[in-house]
Amino acid sequence: xxxxxxxxxxxxxxxxxxxxxxxxxxxxxxxxxxxxxxxxxxxxxxxxxxxxxxxxxxxxxxxxxxxxxxxxxxxxxxxxxxxxxxxxxxxxxxxxxxxxxxxxxxxxxxxxxxxxxxxxxxxxxxxxxxxxxxxxxxxxxxxxxxxxxxxxxxxxxxxxxxxxxxxxxxxxxxxxxxxxxxxxxxxxxxxxxxxxxxxxxxxxxxxxxxxxxxxxxxxxxxxxxxxxxxxxxxxxxxxxxxxxxxxxxxxxxxxxxxxxxxxxxxxxxxxxxxxxxxxxxxxxxxxxxxxxxxxxxxxxxxxxxxxxxxxxxxxxxxxxxxxxxxxxxxxxxxxxxxxxxxxxxxxxxxxxxxxxxxxxxxxxxxxxxxxxxxxxxxxxxxxxxxxxxxxxxxxxxxxxxxxxxxxxxxxxxxxxxxxxxxxxxxxxxxxxxxx
Amino acid sequence: xxxxxxxxxxxxxxxxxxxxxxxxxxxxxxxxxxxxxxxxxxxxxxxxxxxxxxxxxxxxxxxxxxxxxxxxxxxxxxxxxxxxxxxxxxxxxxxxxxxxxxxxxxxxxxxxxxxxxxxxxxxxxxxxxxxxxxxxxxxxxxxxxxxxxxxxxxxxxxxxxxxxxxxxxxxxxxxxxxxxxxxxxxxxxxxxxxxxxxxxxxxxxxxxxxxxxxxxxxxxxxxxxxxxxxxxxxxxxxxxxxxxxxxxxxxxxxxxxxxxxxxxxxxxxxxxxxxxxxxxxxxxxxxxxxxxxxxxxxxxxxxxxxxxxxxxxxxxxxxxxxxxxxxxxxxxxxxxxxxxxxxxxxxxxxxxxxxxxxxxxxxxxxxxxxxxxxxxxxxxxxxxxxxxxxxxxxxxxxxxxxxxxxxxxxxxxxxxxxxxxxxxxxxxxxxxxxx
Numbered sequence: 001x002x003x004x005x006x007x008x009x010x011x012x013x014x015x016x017x018x019x020x021x022x023x024x025x026x027x028x029x030x031x032x033x034x035x036x037x038x039x040x041x042x043x044x045x046x047x048x049x050x051x052x053x054x055x056x057x058x059x060x061x062x063x064x065x066x067x068x069x070x071x072x073x074x075x076x077x078x079x080x081x082x083x084x085x086x087x088x089x090x091x092x093x094x095x096x097x098x099x100x101x102x103x104x105x106x107x108x109x110x111x112x113x114x115x116x117x118x119x120x121x122x123x124x125x126x127x128x129x130x131x132x133x134x135x136x137x138x139x140x141x142x143x144x145x146x147x148x149x150x151x152x153x154x155x156x157x158x159x160x161x162x163x164x165x166x167x168x169x170x171x172x173x174x175x176x177x178x179x180x181x182x183x184x185x186x187x188x189x190x191x192x193x194x195x196x197x198x199x200x201x202x203x204x205x206x207x208x209x210x211x212x213x214x215x216x217x218x219x220x221x222x223x224x225x226x227x228x229x230x231x232x233x234x235x236x237x238x239x240x241x242x243x244x245x246x247x248x249x250x251x252x253x254x255x256x257x258x259x260x261x262x263x264x265x266x267x268x269x270x271x272x273x274x275x276x277x278x279x280x281x282x283x284x285x286x287x288x289x290x291x292x293x294x295x296x297x298x299x300x301x302x303x304x305x306x307x308x309x310x311x312x313x314x315x316x317x318x319x320x321x322x323x324x325x326x327x328x329x330x331x332x333x334x335x336x337x338x339x340x341x342x343x344x345x346x347x348x349x350x351x352x353x354x355x356x357x358x359x360x361x362x363x364x365x366x367x368x369x370x371x372x373x374x375x376x377x378x379x380x381x382x383x384x385x386x387x388x389x390x391x392x393x394x395x396x397x398x399x400x401x402x403x404x405x406x407x408x409x410x411x412x413x414x415x416x417x418x419x420x421x422x423x424x425x426x427x428x429x430x431x432x433x434x435x
Numbered sequence: 436x437x438x439x440x441x442x443x444x445x446x447x448x449x450x451x452x453x454x455x456x457x458x459x460x461x462x463x464x465x466x467x468x469x470x471x472x473x474x475x476x477x478x479x480x481x482x483x484x485x486x487x488x489x490x491x492x493x494x495x496x497x498x499x500x501x502x503x504x505x506x507x508x509x510x511x512x513x514x515x516x517x518x519x520x521x522x523x524x525x526x527x528x529x530x531x532x533x534x535x536x537x538x539x540x541x542x543x544x545x546x547x548x549x550x551x552x553x554x555x556x557x558x559x560x561x562x563x564x565x566x567x568x569x570x571x572x573x574x575x576x577x578x579x580x581x582x583x584x585x586x587x588x589x590x591x592x593x594x595x596x597x598x599x600x601x602x603x604x605x606x607x608x609x610x611x612x613x614x615x616x617x618x619x620x621x622x623x624x625x626x627x628x629x630x631x632x633x634x635x636x637x638x639x640x641x642x643x644x645x646x647x648x649x650x651x652x653x654x655x656x657x658x659x660x661x662x663x664x665x666x667x668x669x670x671x672x673x674x675x676x677x678x679x680x681x682x683x684x685x686x687x688x689x690x691x692x693x694x695x696x697x698x699x700x701x702x703x704x705x706x707x708x709x710x711x712x713x714x715x716x717x718x719x720x721x722x723x724x725x726x727x728x729x730x731x732x733x734x735x736x737x738x739x740x741x742x743x744x745x746x747x748x749x750x751x752x753x754x755x756x757x758x759x760x761x762x763x764x765x766x767x768x769x770x771x772x773x774x775x776x777x778x779x780x781x782x783x784x785x786x787x788x789x790x791x792x793x794x795x796x797x798x799x800x801x802x803x804x805x806x807x808x809x810x811x812x813x814x815x816x817x818x819x820x821x822x823x824x825x826x827x828x829x830x831x832x833x834x835x836x837x838x839x840x841x842x843x844x845x846x847x848x849x850x851x852x853x854x855x856x857x858x859x860x861x862x863x864x865x866x867x868x869x870x
Contacts, residue, residue, distance in 0.1 A: 270456055271455070
């Protein structure tokens with residue numbers, strides 16, 4: 001058998017998958033866990049998981065639906081698709097029919113299915129979320145990275161997109177542009193006008209937009225706008241309960257389609273029925289309650305936003321004052337500082353291997369875990385890194401925030417108490433960079 | 436935009452997916468639902484779903500773990516992998532290490548990932564479960580169907596496998612043989628000796644075996660044996676909680692690997708981390724309790740087996756006495772009658788279009804839903820069909836069975852009361868065939 005497995009091993013792994021490891025965010029999480037096991041203090045700013053508990057009415061709904069056991073439709077539970085459709089109407093001013101909603105085991109899986117069924121190229125602005133590019137690689141799809149600049153808040157501009165598309169020989173070949181805002185890894189979002197301009201360019205070149213709005217409800221001021229407003233016929237809106245609802249581990253994502261793209265929805269549902277079949281029934285019945293117009297959910301959301309906004313701004317101020325290139329966060333729970341002002345200083349300490357080496361050394365020498373910009377498709381020698389300011393007790397933060405009326409700001413020392421670990425990590429990081 | 440979508444639609448769907456509909460079992464379920472909406476009596480012998488509730492300790496565990504919200508490892512919750520490993524040790528006499536267990540959102544999804552990461556050909560005995568072949572088609576893998584005969588209880592023989600492999604020019608190219616027993620769609624299983632002989636042939640040609648044992652615990656006499664006993668180094672054992680634990684809609688499947696195939700497990704886990712990430716956390720915490728050595732689960736299993744065995748045998752007797760070619764069920768909840776003794780008779784009534792037309796006419800004219808053999812890779816003109824004898828109230832059946840000690844047989848009239856709908860459907864079907 002040794003002979004057999006060695007034969008099989010050498011020839012029988014899909015070339016698109018050979019050499020792939022676990023995704024970068026999960027990998028850093030594993031390293032952090034290991035350090036913790038060795039009783040070393042670890043500041044876990046690596047994994048991008050909401051620290052807040054799932055809202056009580058949603059957890060209660062899961063308990064009440066624990067005995068649900070039927071296979072559900074690959075497209076999703078009808079009540080859930082209705083509740084998602086109403087949610088996007090209420091929150092985003094969009095008219096999405098329930099039959100144009102698709103429920104999946106995480107929006108990541110739905111993105112994979114989309115790349116699998118769609119035969120075309122994927123356009124991805126960099127920096128971008130860690131999994132878009134590996135997914136394309138697994139399927140063997142062509143990816144075109146669109147570079148962005150710090151000066152543009154790491155956002156693709158309409159002019160930039162127009163320039164890239166205009167210089168192509170085959171201008172109208174099938175393409176999907178992935179936009180993600182508020183963004184992972186940088187916490188910045190697009191303005192209303194920027195979205196309108198991008199929509200114009202997408203229309204001009206007949207490009208579909210996959211609009212990843214998983215952090216939409218975590219816009220710190222509740223002012224999220226979807227590009228689907230300006231390009232409804234060509235936009236697939238991706239969302240789910242992982243971030244704003246604290247239910248990352250539950251695995252439930254949503255796609256909404258325009259009527260014009262029903263053929264894509266149909267193809268994805270056909271593949272869903274041959275792969276994961278449907279999303280876990282108890283989870284779907286419970287998720288209905290996450291999307292309902294419920295004041296308890298609304299209040300939860302405003303508290304979450306307020307806590308993230310204050311802590312994010314404090315971290316931003318510290319980094320900014322220490323001379324890092326960084327933007328103030330507008331949504332979600334990430335900052336994406338660029339340490340290049342300290343490049344010479346770091347090189348003198350032997351850190352010449354770009355962000356990856358920087359993050360490794362930082363983790364080893366201080367216990368602060370952040371992810372290198374290279375994991376987000378930035379050039380490997382750029383000294384950028386993502387920090388997720390989520391290493392705090394979300395349940396405690398929520399309880400504390402609830403004692404302060406929502407129409408008043410949190411007291412100045414709120415984050416210093418609740419987010420002391422995060423703030424300490426930023427202090428340690430700054431000190432280490434400067435040392 | 437009309438112009439745009441028409442351009443995209445015509446060129447931008449993956450050719451492997453164009454023309455795919457929902458899987459055949461789900462499709463017949465949709466038709467049945469429609470008939471029910473029109474207030475027509477429908478006998479739902481189409482969809483293969485366990486009618487029994489999820490055991491109480493497992494439902495209770497889901498309630499107790501409803502607030503679990505962390506992303507879990509792509510390989511699965513460590514406690515669950517441990518409990519699955521112990522389960523296969525206890526039930527199948529196999530030594531599987533917890534680190535060689537992989538948890539997925541249904542074994543169907545894991546099979547898809549396996550086909551995706553493995554670069555080789557798939558060997559599938561016919562009749563076979565509906566989704567193996569569409570999965571290969573989506574990924575673009577080569578499939579070789581191995582025909583079987585009614586006389587061999589629809590099972591591939593060691594001689595048959597040897598003949599097929601022996602005549603190949605490239606005898607040692609990477610291949611996976613999929614075995615499923617007790618089988619969907621026919622309810623038959625392999626004997627100990629047959630498994631040993633098949634294992635020998637697989638070793639000879641260095642073929643991997645994907646052993647789909649999802650109905651293993653539903654062997655009616657609790658006598659399931661895994662081929663992994665005879666070919667541990669080359670067998671991947673596939674199972675889950677969908678069938679024996681009544682939790683189809685929960686979506687949790689398991690793969691166990693030998694140490695020799697760790698490279699396949701690693702590759703699948705890497706793809707999992709870029710697609711569905713991990714299985715829903717509350718579901719995994721609950722599933723731990725399904726695999727534990729718990730007398731309540733054991734008793735549940737014995738009641739389920741006893742109910743299925745009696746009802747299955749009654750249906751078999753009726754079909755057999757009416758002159759159909761059919762085997763007595765040994766496990767699971769399917770019968771796979773072949774109506775060819777009535778071929779001339781049926782042709783006179785215009786049924787010349789094989790099993791598909793037979794099943795359509797049967798459903799339309801009597802409300803009895805069964806699935807055509809063609810959905811299970813049988814030749815389209817063969818008059819075989821799968822009936823799932825599950826259209827009864829499983830909770831009621833369980834409660835009734837619990838009043839009869841497990842060391843005594845169920846009273847003769849048990850199935851007539853509990854399974855009256857199924858028995859009536861078989862009567863109607865026989866009458867309709869003969870009319």
